[in-house]
Amino acid sequence: MNASVVGEGRAHAKSILCGEHAVVYGAPAVAIPMRQVSVTVWARRSGEPGGQVSLVNVAPGQANTADRRADEAPAAARLWDRSREADSGLHDLVAAFFRTTGITACGIDLSVDCAIPPGRGMGSSAACGRAVVLALASLFGRIVDADTVFDLVQTAERVAHGSPSGVDTVATGSPVPIWFQSGVTKELSVGLDGVFVIADSGVPGETKAAVDMLRARFEADPASRTRFLRRSSVITASAVEDLTLGRAGDLGRRLTENHELLSEFGLSTAELDRLLAAALDAGCLGGKLSGGGLGGCVVVLADSPEHAERATAALRTAGATATWSVPTGRFAN
Numbered sequence: 001m002n003a004s005v006v007g008e009g010r011a012h013a014k015s016i017l018c019g020e021h022a023v024v025y026g027a028p029a030v031a032i033p034m035r036q037v038s039v040t041v042w043a044r045r046s047g048e049p050g051g052q053v054s055l056v057n058v059a060p061g062q063a064n065t066a067d068r069r070a071d072e073a074p075a076a077a078r079l080w081d082r083s084r085e086a087d088s089g090l091h092d093l094v095a096a097f098f099r100t101t102g103i104t105a106c107g108i109d110l111s112v113d114c115a116i117p118p119g120r121g122m123g124s125s126a127a128c129g130r131a132v133v134l135a136l137a138s139l140f141g142r143i144v145d146a147d148t149v150f151d152l153v154q155t156a157e158r159v160a161h162g163s164p165s166g167v168d169t170v171a172t173g174s175p176v177p178i179w180f181q182s183g184v185t186k187e188l189s190v191g192l193d194g195v196f197v198i199a200d201s202g203v204p205g206e207t208k209a210a211v212d213m214l215r216a217r218f219e220a221d222p223a224s225r226t227r228f229l230r231r232s233s234v235i236t237a238s239a240v241e242d243l244t245l246g247r248a249g250d251l252g253r254r255l256t257e258n259h260e261l262l263s264e265f266g267l268s269t270a271e272l273d274r275l276l277a278a279a280l281d282a283g284c285l286g287g288k289l290s291g292g293g294l295g296g297c298v299v300v301l302a303d304s305p306e307h308a309e310r311a312t313a314a315l316r317t318a319g320a321t322a323t324w325s326v327p328t329g330r331f332a333n
C-alpha cells in the first residue's frame with residue numbers, strides 16, 4: 001500500500017442480542033451487524049504540529065450514499081459535536097496509532113460523517129474509533145492487523161466507557177453476527193429466518209453511567225453479581241443455539257428473558273418498556289433493550305417481513321424516533 005493524500009475508513013453500527021453488561025465481567029455476548037448505518041472518516045495531514053488532531057463532522061448521511069473515491073472527501077460542512085469530543089477518546093487513539101506503528105507523528109485532520117446516533121447502544125464510539133484507525137492506516141499506506149486495530153480502538157473505548165469489554169470494537173467491523181467472550185470472537189452461522197427490528201427510544205443512554213451504576217450495585221451485593229452473570233450466560237448459550245438452529249420462537253423468548261434480567265438490575269426505562277410492549281402486542285416473538293441501557297434502543301424479533309412491518313408501525317406509534325430492519329438473510333458472507 002502507498003501513502004495517499006486522503007485516507008478513508010468505515011465501520012458500521014451493531015446491536016447486542018444478548019449478554020450486554022455481563023460481557024464486561026467475562027461472560028459471553030452475541031451481537032449482530034447493522035451495516036446500513038455507518039460512519040466514514042477521512043484523514044488528512046494538517047499543517048499543525050506533530051500529534052495534533054482536529055475533528056470536524058460532515059453532513060450526515062454522506063457515508064451511506066454512493067461509493068466515494070478517497071481523493072473525493074467532501075468539504076467539512078458541520079462541526080464535530082464539541083460537547084462530546086473530549087470524551088470520544090479519538091485524540092488518544094491517534095496518539096496511540098503513531099506510537100504503535102512507529103510513524104512520525106504529524107498533525108491530522110479528521111472529517112467524520114457519522115450516521116450512527118451516539119449513546120443509543122448502537123456502538124457509535126467503537127465504530128468512530130475503528131473508522132479512524134482504518135482511515136489513518138490508509139492515509140499512511142499501512143496494513144494494520146486485526147489485533148492491532150482491536151487494541152487501538154480499545155484505547156478510545158476506555159476513554160468513552162471506562163472498562164469496555166471489546167464486543168462493540170469487534171462487532172462494528174464484522175459483517176456477520178458474533179459471539180464474544182473476554183477478547184475471543186467466533187463468527188456465528190445463522191440458520192434463522194426472521195427479521196430483527198431495532199428501534200430508537202430517542203432518549204440517549206450513557207453507557208459509562210450504566211456500567212458504573214451496575215458495578216456499584218454488584219459491590220454492594222456481590223451475590224447479585226453471581227446471579228446476574230449466571231443467568232445472562234445461560235440465556236446467551238441458548239440464544240446461540242436458537243440462532244444457529246433457526247428456532248425463532250425460542251430465541252424470541254430468550255430475548256425477552258434477557259430484557260427482564262437487565263430490567264431487574266435497573267437498566268431499562270419507561271420508554272424502552274413501552275416500545276417492547278408495543279412490539280409484542282404487534283406479534284413479535286420477543287425483544288429487549290440493546291447495549292448500555294438507561295435509554296437507547298430496543299431490538300425485537302419478527303418471524304416474517306410482514307410481521308416486521310407491523311412491528312415497525314407499532315414501534316413508531318409507541319414513540320420510536322427511528323427504526324431499522326435487519327433481515328437474517330443479510331448475514332450471508
Ligand SMILES: Nc1ncnc2c1ncn2[C@@H]1O[C@H](COP(=O)(O)OP(=O)(O)O)[C@@H](O)[C@H]1O
Nearest residue numbers: 081084087088114118119120121122123124125
Ligand atoms: N457524531 C459524534 N460526535 C461526537 N462524538 C461522538 C459522535 N459519535 C460518537 N461519539 C463519541 O461516542 C460516545 C458515545 O458512545 P457510547 O456512550 O458508548 O454510546 P454508543 O452506545 O453509541 O456506543 C460519545 O459520548 C462521543 O464520545
Ligand SMILES: C[C@@](O)(CCOP(=O)(O)O)CC(=O)O
Nearest residue numbers: 021121122123164165291292
Ligand atoms: C454495556 C456494554 O456491554 C455494551 C455497550 O454497548 P454500547 O456502547 O451502549 O453500544 C459495555 C461493554 O461491553 O463494554
